[in-house]
Amino acid sequence: MVWSTRELANLAGTTVNTIRHYHRLGLLDVPERRYNGYKEYEVRHLVRLLRIRRLVDLGVPLAQIGEVSAGADNTPDALRDLDAELAARIERLEQARSDIAVILRDNAPADAPAGFESVASRLSEADSSIIHVYKQLYDEDALADMRKMVEADTDAIGAEIDALPPDADEETRQQLVERLAPVLARNLSDYPWLDDPGAHLSKSKHVTQQTFVEVMVELYNPAQLDVFGRASVLAHEQLRGAHDGRGHAD
Structure with a gap:
């Protein structure tokens, strides 16, 4: 009994192109041809093809099939x-x-940062992007805290900062600074590691700082960066004031 290439492919549950590929790789011998030029596959070819398919189904890479099937x-x-x-x-x-x-x-975007699906609707495009980067820089505990920060932030200030144009006037910037600072101060108070994140870094401190600066400059315009910077300074001043006030009260 002999078969053509197409008949052999049908019998083995594969394709003609696959058989030809196995020929090129030297996994399956090329049979003799009939007088009309068609290949004549025999039982040995069928058995060899089925053995190859078995190893492929197991996941053995084609480059290793010859060695594995030979029982090395x-x-x-x-x-x-x-x-x-x-x-x-x-x-x-x-x-x-x-x-x-x-x-x-x-109902989150398919490319939302893993673990932040439930709060994805609150994230701007820039915020979502920076969290993707953070996931490469911080450990799981830090990321869990970041998720809590997003969940706790019910103010619409994030959307306003996201819409802030590069040439925003001073009054608009200052209003945003004064609204953002208490949010940052609360986060700094609840998560003190934000001021010293060394224990939560998955990369070196130098790589983290360098990456953070590059990402911020790329994702936010000058007015937004100005607001973030000034709000951070004000948040730290508010924290110091609160600590000093408690100290005097004690």
């Missing part, structure tokens, strides 16, 4: 490595499914 001494190690890769892939897929479920539940 390192075949068990190769299969253990493959098993570990598959386990990691399954874990990633399960996490992806879990993330998708949260995105659908919270």
